[in-house]
Amino acid sequence: MRTLTVVDPGPQTTVQDRGRPGWAHLGVPRAGALDRPAADLANRLVGNDPAAAVLETTLGGVTFEVAEATVVAVTGAECALTVDERAVALAEPVLAPAGARVRVGPATRGVRSYVAVAGGVEVDVVLGSRSTDTLAHVGPGVLGAGDVLPLGRPCGRPAGVDHGHARRYARPAVLRVAPGPRHDWFHDTAVATLTRSTYEVSGDSNRVGLRLHGPALERSRDDELPSEGIVLGAVQVPASGQPLVFLNDHPTTGGYPVIAVVDPEDLWQCAQLRPGDRVRFTRR
Amino acid sequence: MHIRRFGRDHLLVELDDSQQALALYDEARRRRVDASDIVSGARTVVFEGVADVVALETSLHDWDARPSASSGELVEVPTTYDGEDLEDVARLWDMTRDEVVATHTAHELVVAFCGFAPGFPYCTGLPERLAVPRLESPRPRVPAGAVGLAGPFTGIYPTASPGGWRLLGRTELRLWDADRDPPATLRPGTRVRFVVT
Numbered sequence: 001m002r003t004l005t006v007v008d009p010g011p012q013t014t015v016q017d018r019g020r021p022g023w024a025h026l027g028v029p030r031a032g033a034l035d036r037p038a039a040d041l042a043n044r045l046v047g048n049d050p051a052a053a054v055l056e057t058t059l060g061g062v063t064f065e066v067a068e069a070t071v072v073a074v075t076g077a078e079c080a081l082t083v084d085e086r087a088v089a090l091a092e093p094v095l096a097p098a099g100a101r102v103r104v105g106p107a108t109r110g111v112r113s114y115v116a117v118a119g120g121v122e123v124d125v126v127l128g129s130r131s132t133d134t135l136a137h138v139g140p141g142v143l144g145a146g147d148v149l150p151l152g153r154p155c156g157r158p159a160g161v162d163h164g165h166a167r168r169y170a171r172p173a174v175l176r177v178a179p180g181p182r183h184d185w186f187h188d189t190a191v192a193t194l195t196r197s198t199y200e201v202s203g204d205s206n207r208v209g210l211r212l213h214g215p216a217l218e219r220s221r222d223d224e225l226p227s228e229g230i231v232l233g234a235v236q237v238p239a240s241g242q243p244l245v246f247l248n249d250h251p252t253t254g255g256y257p258v259i260a261v262v263d264p265e266d267l268w269q270c271a272q273l274r275p276g277d278r279v280r281f282t283r284r
Numbered sequence: 285m286h287i288r289r290f291g292r293d294h295l296l297v298e299l300d301d302s303q304q305a306l307a308l309y310d311e312a313r314r315r316r317v318d319a320s321d322i323v324s325g326a327r328t329v330v331f332e333g334v335a336d337v338v339a340l341e342t343s344l345h346d347w348d349a350r351p352s353a354s355s356g357e358l359v360e361v362p363t364t365y366d367g368e369d370l371e372d373v374a375r376l377w378d379m380t381r382d383e384v385v386a387t388h389t390a391h392e393l394v395v396a397f398c399g400f401a402p403g404f405p406y407c408t409g410l411p412e413r414l415a416v417p418r419l420e421s422p423r424p425r426v427p428a429g430a431v432g433l434a435g436p437f438t439g440i441y442p443t444a445s446p447g448g449w450r451l452l453g454r455t456e457l458r459l460w461d462a463d464r465d466p467p468a469t470l471r472p473g474t475r476v477r478f479v480v481t
Contacts, residue, residue, distance in 0.1 A: 024321045024332065026468040027398035126462050136402050137443075138462060181288035181296035227399055227406070229323030229330030231294050253325055253399035261291025284292075 002151040003067045004117060007101065009143040010060035014132035014207075015121050016114075017053040020139075023127055024252040028138055030232060031131035032248045034207060034271030035112055038076035042116035045073035045093045047156030052120030053130040055143070057113045059274075061104040062143075064115075069098045070151065071118040071158050077110030077272060093158035109169070110272035119152035134207045135249040172198055172278030175245070175266045180235060182225065182257030190217040194235070194243065194259060195281050202242075203275040207249040209236075210270045212279060216241025217259060227253040233262035235281075245270055287341055295331045295340060302327050302396040302408045303351040306473055311349035324397040324472040326406070356394065356473035359457075361440065362481040363389075363431050367451035369419075373433060376416050385480060387414070388452060393438055393476045403442040403460030403468035407476050412436060422448035429454045431478070438478070440470070455481075 006013070016039065019032020033039035033056055040050045055062060061079055066072070074081050075091050082103045088094045096102050104113050123130050123140045131139050143149075183191055199214035217237045230236070230253060234246045238256045245262055247270055262270070263284055273279065285308075286298040299305045309324040312331070317340060320333030334340050365385045374384050393409035415436045423446060426432070430441045432449030439449055442459035459469045470476060 021333070022321050023402075023467075024323045025398065025472060026402060026466070027400060027404050028402045028467075127467065138402060178291045179289060181290045226326030226328075227397065228296065228325035228328040229332065231290060231330065231332050233291065251399065252323060253397065258290070261294070263292065 001067065002070070002119060002153070004121070004149045004151055005065045005067070006062065006143050006145055006147040006149070007065060008063040008145060009147070010057055010062045012058040013062040013143045014056050014134065015053050015123055015140050015143070015149070016056045016131045017129055018051050019131050019248055020127045020129035024229065027136070027252050028127060029133050029135050029249050029252060031129060031133040031139065033114065034247055035076050035114065035268040037268050038112070038271075039114045039116070041091065041162070042073045042075040042114040043120070044159045045075070045091065045161070046071045046116045046118040047154060047158045048116055048118065048120050049155070052116065052152070053123065054117075054121065055115040057104055057107075057115070059111050060106050061113060062115065063101065063103045065099065065101050066096050066117070067098065070096050071154065072096050072102055073116050073158075074104055074113055075116075076112050076114040077107035079107050079113055080105035092161045111274055112271050117151055118154035118158070122150045122152040133249055135251060169272070172280050173269050173273055174280050174282055175269065176263040176284035177235060177260035177281050178263065178284055180258035180260045183259050185219055185221055185225070185257040186237070186259055187218045187220045190219075190259065193217055195283055197280075199243065199279045201273045201275050201277045201279060205273070205275065207247055209247055209250060210245040210273060212243050212245070214242070217243060219257065225255050225257055227255050230254045230258065231261065233264060233267055234258040235260040235262060247271070285344070287344060289337070290330060293333050293337065295334060295337060297329045297331070297344065299327050299329075304349075305329055306394065306396060307349040307351040308347070309472055310355070311347050326396060356475045358392075358475040358477065359470060361431070361455050361457050361476055361478045363453045363455045363478045364481050365453040367431065367453045369432070369450035370452055373416060373450055373452060377414055384452070388438070389478050389480060393478075395470045395472050395474045395476060396437070397472050398468060400439070401442055401445055402462075403470070404439060405459070405468075405470035405474070405476070407438040407470075408436060410436060410438065416450055418448040419450060422446050426451065427454070429456060431455055
């Protein structure tokens with residue numbers, strides 16, 4: 001049987017595909033790969049359907065063994081990658097022989113690496129997705145040492161290497177935003193504050209949200225906002241005035257006003273921003 | 285009805301109360317609006333991932349979405365009223381414990397929206413004066429099936445989790461099963477009646 005065995009899951013490794021959008025009305029978060037372009041590229045490199053499930057690591061990488069010879073590709077965060085102690089390239093299809101140990105090292109740039117294995121990770125589908133949901137615990141749990149994951153049958157040919165994939169990481173990162181539904185709950189100056197200031201990524205950021213620290217965004221009204229639906233990329237401002245960008249495991253409803261929404265094309269950056277990295281918002 | 289843009293691809297429609305919001309939610313589902321999801325809130329409906337935001341914005345004004353009583357499915361929730369906060373609620377409501385139970389079972393409620401956890405229903409329909417504040421500090425663990433109050437809502441925990449709702453009792457009714465279609469027993473629009481077991 002084609003399987004992958006987790007030797008060391010690192011700080012947090014999860015199974016992710018394109019998530020389960022469409023269930024928010026029943027309180028189910030969407031989940032799915034935070035850096036979708038990186039997950040798509042990894043899948044393409046090993047010949048998978050772009051919606052196949054991959055592994056998503058968090059800062060510390062992951063080590064696993066494959067039972068049978070398997071094509072593997074790692075994208076996303078920059079890191080050292082070895083197969084049986086031999087250094088191999090990122091973002092290229094690599095053949096891991098039967099029994100080989102694949103080590104995705106700690107991220108040296110960015111946060112999350114994406115590991116695609118030919119055939120995809122075939123854990124059970126829950127509500128249309130194999131993704132781990134770290135908030136509502138739908139789908140498989142966060143991976144632990146010794147976990148054995150079933151792999152699907154490879155169905156496509158590994159793709160040629162795309163040397164154009166190299167990413168430009170802007171410093172500070174620039175996230176384009178459109179107005180949110182509650183921008184009028186803030187002082188006129190708040191939107192200007194958001195788009196003219198530099199925010200710093202906080203260490204308690206996770207798959208639920210990118211938490212930021214910087215100039216507070218002041219509300220013009222103090223009443224409580226009755227719970228309302230939230231979307232991916234919503235920039236919510238809790239009582240502290242410090243904004244947070246909701247990512248894939250965000251709660252489906254919230255009671256704090258949303259001042260802006262990050263452009264979907266810029267969300268991958270949120271997946272790769274490290275604590276202490278700087279962020280600017282700009283009106284699209 | 286107040287329509288607000290929610291970023292590039294989404295709309296938030298704000299209504300006067302949860303009845304109107306539910307009516308709009310029902311109408312949107314009936315019309316099969318081309319959106320990735322439609323999410324009801326306490327008095328809002330969010331249209332997420334709308335194929336044509338401008339067209340939806342325009343057509344919403346022509347919708348005839350009037351609240352209609354008793355349109356949704358009615359589900360009885362058999363409940364044992366022995367919750368840890370029953371005494372506190374009796375004090376807040378200025379009633380005896382028996383009167384709290386009688387009051388809570390006398391009203392037909394309706395699920396305004398789901399949130400907090402998969403299949404967690406926010407049921408409305410109790411008189412406004414019976415709204416209660418959340419616990420000042422949430423409990424680290426509330427068991428599955430716990431029935432509680434927070435603000436104007438009655439909620440039921442589908443799975444064990446931390447929580448700040450004031451607990452009235454518990455039910456054996458299974459609220460969530462991801463392998464079932466639909467997975468949630470109580471969905472937006474479902475009418476709910478709590479009955480004493």
